[in-house]
Amino acid sequence: MTDQKIKNMEEFAAKSGVSRPTVSKYFNDPASVRKTTRARIETALERYDFRPNVYAVNQNRRLTKNIGIVVPYVADPFFAEIARNIEKRCIDAGFSPSTYSSHGRPEQEVEILDTLRSMRPAGVLLAPLGRASDRKSIEAFCHDVPTVLFDSNIEDIGATFIGSDNFQSVPLLVDYLCRTGEPPCFFEMAPVNPNAKKRRDAYLMAMNNLGHTPNVIRASGEGWEFENVGYSEGRRILSEGAFPSQTILCSNDRIAIGLLAAAYETGVHVGITEGCSLRVAGHDDHPFSKFTCPSLTTVAQDYAAISERSVESLLALIEGGGNDSVDGALFKGQLVMRSSA
Amino acid sequence: MTDQKIKNMEEFAAKSGVSRPTVSKYFNDPASVRKTTRARIETALERYDFRPNVYAVNQNRRLTKNIGIVVPYVADPFFAEIARNIEKRCIDAGFSPSTYSSHGRPEQEVEILDTLRSMRPAGVLLAPLGRASDRKSIEAFCHDVPTVLFDSNIEDIGATFIGSDNFQSVPLLVDYLCRTGEPPCFFEMAPVNPNAKKRRDAYLMAMNNLGHTPNVIRASGEGWEFENVGYSEGRRILSEGAFPSQTILCSNDRIAIGLLAAAYETGVHVGITEGCSLRVAGHDDHPFSKFTCPSLTTVAQDYAAISERSVESLLALIEGGGNDSVDGALFKGQLVMRSSA
DNA sequence: TACCTAAGTTTACGCGCGTAAAATTTAGAT
DNA sequence: ATCTAAATTTTACGCGCGTAAACTTAGGTA
Numbered sequence: 001m002t003d004q005k006i007k008n009m010e011e012f013a014a015k016s017g018v019s020r021p022t023v024s025k026y027f028n029d030p031a032s033v034r035k036t037t038r039a040r041i042e043t044a045l046e047r048y049d050f051r052p053n054v055y056a057v058n059q060n061r062r063l064t065k066n067i068g069i070v071v072p073y074v075a076d077p078f079f080a081e082i083a084r085n086i087e088k089r090c091i092d093a094g095f096s097p098s099t100y101s102s103h104g105r106p107e108q109e110v111e112i113l114d115t116l117r118s119m120r121p122a123g124v125l126l127a128p129l130g131r132a133s134d135r136k137s138i139e140a141f142c143h144d145v146p147t148v149l150f151d152s153n154i155e156d157i158g159a160t161f162i163g164s165d166n167f168q169s170v171p172l173l174v175d176y177l178c179r180t181g182e183p184p185c186f187f188e189m190a191p192v193n194p195n196a197k198k199r200r201d202a203y204l205m206a207m208n209n210l211g212h213t214p215n216v217i218r219a220s221g222e223g224w225e226f227e228n229v230g231y232s233e234g235r236r237i238l239s240e241g242a243f244p245s246q247t248i249l250c251s252n253d254r255i256a257i258g259l260l261a262a263a264y265e266t267g268v269h270v271g272i273t274e275g276c277s278l279r280v281a282g283h284d285d286h287p288f289s290k291f292t293c294p295s296l297t298t299v300a301q302d303y304a305a306i307s308e309r310s311v312e313s314l315l316a317l318i319e320g321g322g323n324d325s326v327d328g329a330l331f332k333g334q335l336v337m338r339s340s341a
Numbered sequence: 342m343t344d345q346k347i348k349n350m351e352e353f354a355a356k357s358g359v360s361r362p363t364v365s366k367y368f369n370d371p372a373s374v375r376k377t378t379r380a381r382i383e384t385a386l387e388r389y390d391f392r393p394n395v396y397a398v399n400q401n402r403r404l405t406k407n408i409g410i411v412v413p414y415v416a417d418p419f420f421a422e423i424a425r426n427i428e429k430r431c432i433d434a435g436f437s438p439s440t441y442s443s444h445g446r447p448e449q450e451v452e453i454l455d456t457l458r459s460m461r462p463a464g465v466l467l468a469p470l471g472r473a474s475d476r477k478s479i480e481a482f483c484h485d486v487p488t489v490l491f492d493s494n495i496e497d498i499g500a501t502f503i504g505s506d507n508f509q510s511v512p513l514l515v516d517y518l519c520r521t522g523e524p525p526c527f528f529e530m531a532p533v534n535p536n537a538k539k540r541r542d543a544y545l546m547a548m549n550n551l552g553h554t555p556n557v558i559r560a561s562g563e564g565w566e567f568e569n570v571g572y573s574e575g576r577r578i579l580s581e582g583a584f585p586s587q588t589i590l591c592s593n594d595r596i597a598i599g600l601l602a603a604a605y606e607t608g609v610h611v612g613i614t615e616g617c618s619l620r621v622a623g624h625d626d627h628p629f630s631k632f633t634c635p636s637l638t639t640v641a642q643d644y645a646a647i648s649e650r651s652v653e654s655l656l657a658l659i660e661g662g663g664n665d666s667v668d669g670a671l672f673k674g675q676l677v678m679r680s681s682a
Numbered sequence: 683t684a685c686c687t688a689a690g691t692t693t694a695c696g697c698g699c700g701t702a703a704a705a706t707t708t709a710g711a712t
Numbered sequence: 713a714t715c716t717a718a719a720t721t722t723t724a725c726g727c728g729c730g731t732a733a734a735c736t737t738a739g740g741t742a
Contacts, residue, residue: 007728008727008728008729009728009729010728010729018691019691019692019693020692020728020729021691021692021693021729021730021731022690022691022692024729024730024731025690025691025730025731028730032690033690033691034689034690034691034737034738037690037691051455051459052728052729053400053459053727053728053729054396054459054460055395055396055397055399055400055727055728055729056396056400056697056727056728056729056730057728057729057730058396059394059396059397059400059697059698059699059728059729059730060696060697060728060729060730060731061729061730062730074415074421074424074425075418075421075422075425075628076418077416077417077418080415080416080421081416083415084415084416084442084444098439099440101425103425114392118392118394118395119395227629227631227632231631231632257629257632258632260632260634261631261632261633261634261636264634264635265634265635265636265680287416288568288598288629290568290572290602291568291572291598291599291601291602292602292634293601293602293605293606293633293634294605294606295602295606339606348698349697349698349699350698350699351698351699359721360721360722360723361698361699361722362699362700362701362721362722362723363720363721363722365699365700365701366700366701366720366721369700373720374720374721375707375708375719375720375721378720378721393698393699394697394698394699396697396698396699397697397698397699397700397727398698398699398700399699400698400699400700400727400728400729401698401699401700401701401726401727402699402700403700
């Protein structure tokens with residue numbers, strides 16, 4: 001490996017003894033050039049380690065090899081993990097992913113989509129904010145760019161949707177809770193997205209199916225600071241003794257984490273062992289749920305399946321020229337029994 | 342706003358009644374064109390909403406307006422937050438930040454740097470992995486690209502370093518702990534970066550200064566799964582009754598979070614109230630520290646100051662053509678007294 | 683050995699924009 | 713009204729690469 005700098009593809013082509021366009025072909029698909037040619041280029045590559053100018057490449061390709069990934073909130077480890085998972089799969093498929101976070105703000109989401117559009121990406125994987133999203137902007141975007149929605153759906157938008165089947169996962173947990181103790185009440189915030197709404201509906205359905213009376217507790221609070229809401233509202237309600245059941249199913253793990261902290265501080269013992277007066281369960285199997293006190297019983301979303309299928313769908317969509325829509329998928333959750341319920 | 346699509350700057354210039362290069366000037370600095378001209382362009386802008394092709398722009402500019410942000414692990418909310426903070430400041434300064442995560446893997450870090458280099462960014466803000474980092478690669482990178490290190494330093498690399506002053510923050514906590522109870526032992530993993538090492542050294546120093554005998558407990562385990570290590574090693578050591586002090590200062594909050602879970606499960610009561618047999622403190626004021634059981638006493642790093650100063654330094658560096666190095670800075674931590682110690 | 687075809691390579695052109703240098707306009711002073 | 717320096721705009725060229733079309737070559741067949 002010499003340290004000599006190669007300025008451009010022309011120069012590199014000269015070094016390797018082939019014409020520039022041939023080198024270009026090679027970089028677009030190494031298998032498309034003759035074996036002997038490929039060998040020459042690769043030999044030169046080892047010596048000079050040249051990389052085509054990204055900007056020139058993207059300017060001239062009809063479609064870039066970029067894939068945009070948009071999540072509502074990266075500071076939530078759940079999304080950080082799934083984004084990482086998706087990134088990896090994109091890279092393996094030969095694309096260049098880049099991840100953006102809406103940070104819970106609709107304007108930011110629109111801004112990201114604008115930026116993304118101007119990058120002419122091959123496709124986009126979008127986990128929308130949900131209710132707060134600017135529906136029109138997203139619709140327009142999906143019209144222009146092959147887009148797969150994941151995690152949270154927006155009806156009739158995007159080529160397809162990949163997510164969890166809340167109507168499977170929530171009843172699973174409800175069944176378990178009813179089977180092992182007092183039927184749960186449901187602790188939620190004003191739904192930020194369809195998932196939250198579906199979970200509540202799934203809870204109502206499951207309870208009715210089992211012949212129990214459902215009971216929804218709505219915590220006041222907005223935004224994405226779930227722990228905070230779970231904590232402060234949890235404290236308030238606990239101190240008033242106002243939870244209608246000793247079993248509380250939270251709309252997601254982050255609310256449950258807040259509630260557990262509230263219970264701890266209020267002196268309410270949570271868990272399934274002797275001397276506990278409250279059971280708490282969550283939903284998602286958040287990376288931190290293993291480390292709550294007590295550890296949180298929850299339903300694990302199938303990260304791997306969701307990210308894999310999302311990428312697959314997007315690639316299929318890209319392959320097909322972005323025209324035909326692709327089948328969506330809802331994955332089942334898995335019960336994770338820990339100590340809190 | 343008509344829906345007519347503008348293909349390129351040429352076309353847009355025609356619509357606004359000025360020449361293309363003038364439009365180009367406008368986009369580089371609106372103040373650099375005559376007021377009447379600006380008005381024309383902006384009128385047209387409202388009608389057609391045109392954006393210059395990013396790739397063409399970046400291909401031709403000597404230096405792009407891109408800024409790279411590299412963190413060791415975005416799934417750690419601490420880094421997610423600081424990255425977000427930095428992003429915002431870059432945008433405000435008229436740059437286009439993009440964030441990358443090494444995911445704890447040195448190869449990935451090198452890969453990111455390679456990608457970044459080929460993007461010819463104006464500058465890079467790098468929080469290196471630390472010990473695991475490939476020093477040579479990073480050194481070479483910093484030689485080519487104006488780079489400011491933050492959070493974790495690598496001696497003699499990069500134009501400057503911005504971070505926390507562990508030799509202030511750790512003694513602060515040690516003082517507090519000694520003042521309020523039994524002097525702490527120090528619970529750490531094999532240091533992944535200079536911060537971890539400095540914290541231990543600062544602990545040793547602080548204890549000696551106070552005339553106490555320091556005591557370091559090394560948890561076996563590697564990587565960035567701090568909670569896991571804190572938890573499993575915590576359980577082991579607790580069950581053996583092997584912590585040499587009833588006060589445990591953890592190298593960071595994430596280890597403390599794991600340890601708290603271990604204590605809870607082992608039936609060891611943590612806190613400063615009657616009936617507690619253990620005190621636990623952390624370092625960083627991790628976003629989740631408020632919600633541990635009990636809530637975690639820790640030292641808050643000055644997120645805001647670090648991110649602000651990092652960006653300022655980088656901008657100064659870019660301004661100066663990347664030549665002259667810029668002053669570094671270490672910010673003080675603030676004691677956050679909660680319930681665990 | 684001559685010939686054919688498919689695979690691979692080269693020629694030639696354009697992508698959309700930055701920017702130096704030339705040409706023009708503006709504004710202040712006479 | 714006229715001149716001049718400064719401010720602004722235009723002309724002209726190049727950036728690094730993708731890609732269609734023209735051109736070679738390799739490898740197999742009769």
